[in-house]
Amino acid sequence: MGYQIDKANGTKNGVTNGHSNGSSNGHSNGHSNGYSNGHSNGYSNGHSNGQSNGHSNGYSDSLKENYEARTSRGEDTMRGYDHIHWYVGNAKQAASYYITRMNFHHVAYQGPETGSRYWASYTIANGSARFVLTSPVLPLSKLKDEPNTNEAFQARQMYEHITAHGDGVKDVAFEVDDVAALYSSAVERGAVGMKKPYVLNDEYGSVELATIRAFGETTHTFVNRRNYKGIFLPGFKEVKTTDPINDFLPNIKFEVIDHFVGNQDWNGLQSAAKFYEECLGFYQWWTVDSRAMCSEFSAMNSVVMSSPGGLVKVPINEPAAGLKKSQIEEFVTFYGGNGVQHIAFLTDDICAAVLNLKQRGMQFITVPDNYYDTLRERLARTEKLHINEDLERIKELRILVDFDEGGYLLQTFTKPLTDKPTVFLEIIQRNNFEGFGAGNFKSLFEAVEREQAERGNL
Numbered sequence: 001m002g003y004q005i006d007k008a009n010g011t012k013n014g015v016t017n018g019h020s021n022g023s024s025n026g027h028s029n030g031h032s033n034g035y036s037n038g039h040s041n042g043y044s045n046g047h048s049n050g051q052s053n054g055h056s057n058g059y060s061d062s063l064k065e066n067y068e069a070r071t072s073r074g075e076d077t078m079r080g081y082d083h084i085h086w087y088v089g090n091a092k093q094a095a096s097y098y099i100t101r102m103n104f105h106h107v108a109y110q111g112p113e114t115g116s117r118y119w120a121s122y123t124i125a126n127g128s129a130r131f132v133l134t135s136p137v138l139p140l141s142k143l144k145d146e147p148n149t150n151e152a153f154q155a156r157q158m159y160e161h162i163t164a165h166g167d168g169v170k171d172v173a174f175e176v177d178d179v180a181a182l183y184s185s186a187v188e189r190g191a192v193g194m195k196k197p198y199v200l201n202d203e204y205g206s207v208e209l210a211t212i213r214a215f216g217e218t219t220h221t222f223v224n225r226r227n228y229k230g231i232f233l234p235g236f237k238e239v240k241t242t243d244p245i246n247d248f249l250p251n252i253k254f255e256v257i258d259h260f261v262g263n264q265d266w267n268g269l270q271s272a273a274k275f276y277e278e279c280l281g282f283y284q285w286w287t288v289d290s291r292a293m294c295s296e297f298s299a300m301n302s303v304v305m306s307s308p309g310g311l312v313k314v315p316i317n318e319p320a321a322g323l324k325k326s327q328i329e330e331f332v333t334f335y336g337g338n339g340v341q342h343i344a345f346l347t348d349d350i351c352a353a354v355l356n357l358k359q360r361g362m363q364f365i366t367v368p369d370n371y372y373d374t375l376r377e378r379l380a381r382t383e384k385l386h387i388n389e390d391l392e393r394i395k396e397l398r399i400l401v402d403f404d405e406g407g408y409l410l411q412t413f414t415k416p417l418t419d420k421p422t423v424f425l426e427i428i429q430r431n432n433f434e435g436f437g438a439g440n441f442k443s444l445f446e447a448v449e450r451e452q453a454e455r456g457n458l
Helices: 061-072 091-102 150-165 179-188 269-280 327-335 350-359 369-380 391-397 438-455
Strands: 078-087 105-110 119-126 129-136 168-176 193-202 205-215 218-224 256-263 283-288 299-306 313-320 339-346 400-403 408-413 424-431
Touching (some): 078 150, 078 218, 129 256, 150 168, 168 339, 179 193, 179 218, 313 327
Parallel strands (some): 168 218, 256 313, 339 424
Antiparallel strands (some): 105 119, 119 129, 299 313
8 A cells, every 4th residue: 555564674684674773694683572673574675666764864853852841741742543554355345344334434445546556445424433344356376477566566565465464454553743753763662663754745735654562463654634625645546436225224433543452362451551551651551361351251451552642542361260261362363363352433322323333234242131130230329320322222222331339331332344254343322421331241241151152162
């Protein structure tokens, strides 16, 4: 797509990544947390296609110091989620699924018709929530005969990712104030740099981007688009037509991407949390262990990491010992490692959203009647809280509720989006409540376990 991973800076060949703490074999950066800023997969920071990084002489100390000073004061240098980038087997069909089922709109395209020889990307949006769905188009057998360019290398990586994981999230992109300072600070603190800051230009302006590795094969791209007036990114063509099917189906409105959740393999939570803390300046906002996050059969540990000002929060899970296989362990098994478990969309009217999603054919987890009996009892003991929505309607739509004396949260979860029990979606409404539904974890576990049992995976 318009931003690409470079291919030839591999430390396997003894080439360093250009940072003073990188070693010639690329596996030690001098940080005790064990994160490497060597590029073990062999990426370069050269820029083909005429891209300009504007930072050939290194990163300004004043920029980095300004970023770190703002971080230490609790000021957020992240504005929120820019987009979620998926690698999928058939991007055209995947885009059609979200357009039909969830009222997304096709807003931008990159493919052979726009000069992208190796892949096609569909940018779709609902409100400010944006997905990019990318598939390679040139067969893998033909890629082997192609020149060893950055584009061909990335297309081969797409095939590898899809083969290993199926349809899944490759990159979670954040909108940030200062790409260069954030990237420089992250890499110096131990993050693996996948793409140094570079600039894409077209007639609508310029966008600055950079990419680091997060966990597993998932990456984070930093995006600064304040000097850009186009629909998405340079290299993408705006799509002005609308899918006629949306004229016949109920409307669904999302506000933004509220959060994503990263699932880790056994004993992987602490290293993932440390990455966000040490490399990105996040802090531990909330945590709970398997004694609270459990059902009769399975358990998990969880932590929520927050950016300094709280605009971006990242829940992280790992499996914990239980009588049977947990949903986290099932995900890791079928995804083939660590990855993005689900993405949550924020809405201001979850009842309307869920009703209309169901009418469009989206499938959600089931919640038993006794959950709502218990909910009424819990609410009766909370004198100061009033829930605006009708509880009977909440029950009818099988929406979960969590609350404290200050506010409440309404949430529900789709079933997995593919035949593999991996990634799914969450619909969430917040009413003066910043949590993630801790009061619903047991009920959610039990709901997912019923589906695991049907699949024979419990």
